[in-house]
Amino acid sequence: MTEWVLKGITSGIKTTHYPDKPETASGISPGLPDTTELNKVDTSVTQICPTGAINSYGYELRVDRNKCIHCFKCKYGIQRPVNWDKGYEWASVVKEAELGRSFEQSLHIRFVDAGACGACISELEQLNKPYYNMHRLGFFMTPSPREADILLVAGPVTDHMKAPLLKAYEAMPEPKRVIAIGACALSGGIFGPSFISGKGVNEVIPVDIAIPGCPPPPLAIIHGLLLAVRHKEPAKGKVRQ
């Protein structure tokens, strides 16, 4: 067993300094299209975008981050590609939601998979691993919704998961908050609406915080959780729900 202790020590500290310092390592985020700074882009990209995340308002292009599925069609293989912002502080408070001061310290989180593809779940698993280690920020996973403050939901909410999701939400004590992660949970993504999936979590239970991305990188999820405890500000730029 001493071998393992040694191995642990020699691995050193891998954990990110976020949120104290911004994380600058390469490969932590795929980025999101960003049209705030330049308007030189061809408006025809609105036709390329498969989920309608890029819309034109007059001469201006706007990005609905909640709909972007990272298909890179506006970035690769076109004449004038859209600029992609490599940040990760994407989470926002949904317009109607009042976060209040209920949570300011530690959070207990219950995750519900409502039809996620596995990538969102894989990114969530990373939060428990050394690189992100969310325990240091006071965030813990709990197996029961009865002990949870936060319900994290991924996936477009398939018809078969509607009832279990609703039951989990109802089992949670007040006060409670819902965080929807990923394009599917926010807008149905590429799967919904259809005969079997909806337009996201908001159709079933009220969402308080939205974390866009397909999948949202671990730091974006941490940003969303920090938003719930009011340690961080929401993402800049106009985000519509």
Next chain:
Amino acid sequence: MNQNDRKTSAKLNNIIISRWGKLVSVSEDAKSLTTSIECDISVLQDIAQWLFIELKYSFATMIVEEHPEVWNLRYIFYGDRDMGLIQVIIYLNKSQTTIPSIAPYVYAADWYEREAEDLFGFNFEGHPRLGDFVLHEEWQDGINPMRKNFDAFSPYTHRVVNPDWTPVRVVQSPGAFMMPVGPIYSDFAESAHFLLETVGEDVIRTIPRLFYKYRGVEKIAEGNTAEHAILLSERFSGTSAFAHSMALCHAIETISDIKVPERARYLRIIFAELERLRQHVNAITAICNSTGFSVAASQAGILEEELLRVSCHVTGHRYLFGLNTYGGLTIDVTEEAIKTILENVENIIKQLNRLERMLYRSNSFLDRLEGVGILPVHQAISYGVVGPVARASGINRDLRKALPYGGYENLEFIVPVEYDGDGYARLRVLFEEARQSANIIHNAANILPAGSTLSLNRKILSGSALSWVEAPRGAAFHWVDIGEDTRINRYRLTTPSFNNWNGFHRAAEKFAFQDFPIIMATFDLSTAESDR
């Protein structure tokens, strides 16, 4: 095809003709190693049994196609390199929906028939158990969403579920009880429901109830463009996105006769192996985690995150989304990026080797894997499990060797096989395959030619084709039929997790409750992939 192969298939033809005479007609396509047997419905069971039991073919998939006048059913079997691929095709009148079930003889087809019963409304005569599979109890009887007259994009109103509904119990014994687990359980588990039947400590019977995450990918792809279908193939199972989108691209390229540039072919192999390496490290992490060995899980988790970061650094996406397109790849990578991949992979394999050595010396860890969750070879064959799970039970079948595709025929690698069939054997296979993937990345990078990564000819033609790929979790088969309007008529997705879930319960039975999560972790199952 060499001389030897031709002899085998000629022999096969002779046997088929002598046995079934006028009831069958056989045709061959040497290019795709495919033998098609069009047969009468009365001899379907015989032929399936002959292929599966006598000739030891594996059951690949069953494809149902609805045409205006007829039903077209294809049963696909595959074998080792000299055996090739066999399609058994039957045509039925539209009014005929009763078909003899092949499941009693080809048990691997059991779930495929249950799926077709729910989604198309067929009645498989002689099938031991139909119903309550893809469509749960809130679906009315007689509604079959995969039929052409069912609208994919208007919401369907379900019936109210009977609150007294209970699942079928199998174990009848004093003191027997059924323990339901799921669909929401554990920390980050995917949604799936298990009915564990027990009389005390040991699990006697495991009945998985899946399809909580059924998103109808096959249905919503219909009527859409090929590009849209590629987006779906990437996103229905994010952890094996590259493998599945590569399979779909291969099918579209076969139909449209698009020649993929050599550089793109080898880059695809590099990315596919990078994905396999990452997914295997993920599975190793999950195994360490399931035994409560958090130091090892953390160490493996570090390697997984490093692989994710390399993927993102080189391609722009941590899960390799948005790369595959028909005709090649959307991006090219620089010499420097290839070097980054090689350096990182080499470093990660070094650390993985060290982790492996340390794990094999940790008795408390091995005690929880050795002899636990045994899937004997005869069960692995009859349930048709694939991928690392099958190879840990002594089945030496890997599509990269059996039906080489996309350039794998030019690369040297070993397919590791273990014979114990327990959790430990599966862990050993994962480690060895991770090393082999690193070797393939290295070899493919060495012979990576210069040139473009996207074909100039990208015109989509109409037609249909089957393609296959050895995804991280095992064999995947994609069937695409593209119409005259270049829209998808039918997209059939067969995933490794679907097969492995079918065999999983046999490994979980007769073991204690606390072994259940460990056995599940060693199977590396994905419900996203099986539910589609």
